[in-house]
Amino acid sequence: MxxxxxxxxxxxxxxxxxxxxxxxxxxxxxxxxxxxxxxxxxxxxxxKALEMLAxxxxxxxxxxxxxxxRKQEKAGGEKGGKDHLLGLVLEHVSTPFGLEMMYRMDCLAKKTGYSLIVRFSYGDRERETEEIHFLMSLHVDGMIIMPCHGKNYSPAILQLYLDDFPVVLIDKKMKGIPVPSVRTDNKAATAALVRALAEDGCRRIALFTTEDTEAISVQERRNGFINEMERLGLTEAGICVLPSGGGKESLLDNHPCPEAIQAAVWFLEKGRTEMDAIIAEEYGIVPAITAAAGKVGISLDKEIRLACVDEDYLAPYGPAFLHVKQDEAAIAEKAVEVLLGRIAGGRDDNEVLIHGIYNHIKSKMDKN
Incomplete structure (x- = not known):
């Protein structure tokens, strides 16, 4: 023997x-x-034993x-039917971000012979898992996912990775897990806003952000702000962290939660004389800022400049603030390209950063 x-x-x-x-x-x-x-x-x-298992x-x-x-494939488990499907799981969409990207992905999928099945998690991790499982039951060939915000990665997404299932993340990435990610260059976005405000003469800039500090996009935008303020020798007028409020329900309306307005009121009252500009880390918190400014009698862009990442291009009077718009068309095109490459067996493009589109717009808040 x-x-x-x-x-x-x-x-x-x-x-x-x-x-x-x-x-x-x-x-x-x-x-x-x-x-x-x-x-x-x-x-x-x-x-050596683990390498053999791999x-x-x-x-x-x-x-x-x-x-x-890894999940073991069952014998005879071939995909039924002839339809070629791609799955898309979105946390949410809105006119400031997501709507154009979703439409563009659908068009790109059709051009390449696929039908796109769109599902929503509404920021709920359990719902996200259910939608991933639902798409798998339809035998989709690959999946694009906008993960829910949170400190920990989704076990369902991790399982897709472990099974070598073609998947691409958008808007966020998973720490420590090399799942392909296509998202905005968030550091560059807030850095561009700092430079633009500085060029307009602003020297004391505050950042308004959300309490979801574990989200990669939030961290990157905050770091971009801090680093560029330091590089230009400007005075950081503080960072205001606003509570997120009503969970998934808050994704379905544009009304800021009272707690967020109150936090913004307190910050503006305390630091009114110490700031000449504000950067909103995302457009979703702009309503809380504008409501708070009205309560304390601050005229935005006359007394304090306001800039933000993303804007509402379908608002009645168009975008109102200096902003960086995420390039949704480029994100959609690259995400679909990377996913199709993964379906074909490719392994490139683990992380793709897309530059935002800078728009220098004077405020319309005071136009009557």
Missing amino acids: GKVFLYQKVYEELLERIQNGTYPPGEKLPADDELCREFSVSAITVK ESGCVKRVPGNGSFV
Whole structure:
């Protein structure tokens, strides 16, 4: 009988645990050092066993995060029908961001022979998981997802990655997990607004942002603001963090929550004389700022300049503020391109940043 190497014994034991459900799909295997202690073997032996499991398609090795059990395909599970489908899961859409992108994706899908199935999570993680599972039940060929805000990644999205299912994220990215991401260059967006205000003579600029500090887009925009203020030697007039309010219901209307208005009122009253400009990290918080300014008697753009990321292009009088608009057409085109590349077996473009479109518009707030 031939010699059985230690790594083969470790491989076979871990394989048995995967097959009998001890380690179910999506489960993270014990850390390498833990396996070394359990089997009384070296790190090299454990590494070899895990590499064998990865080569056999049983686990997915994620650098810096560990090894995860992959879903095993069932025999005879071929896709029924001849339709070619792509799935799109959006957190929400609005005229400031998302509507144009969604339409453009649908047009691009049709041009390439696909039908686009659009679903919404409304910022609810459980709903997001349900919609992903629903799209999988339709046997879509790939998926574009705008993930819900939050500190932790979605287990459903992680499972798609572990299964090597073609998926592309838009607007956000997953920390530590190399799922392809197409989104705005958020640092550059707020940096451009700082430079524009500085060119107009503003020297004391405040940033208004949301309380969702774990969101990648929020972090990037905040860092872009801080870094550019420091680079230009300008005075940071503070960062006002507004409460998000009513959860998914707040995505369905344009009315700011009273708590956000009150927080903005308090910040403006306290720092009114210390600021000459405000940057809103996203257009969704502009209503709270304008309502608060009205309560404390501040004339926006006469007393304090207001700039923001995104604007409402379908408002009755068009966009009102100096702003950077996310290039929705470019995001849509690149996201579909990357997804189709993944469906074809490509592995390039893990992270694509799209430059925003700068628009220097004088305020219309005071026009009567």
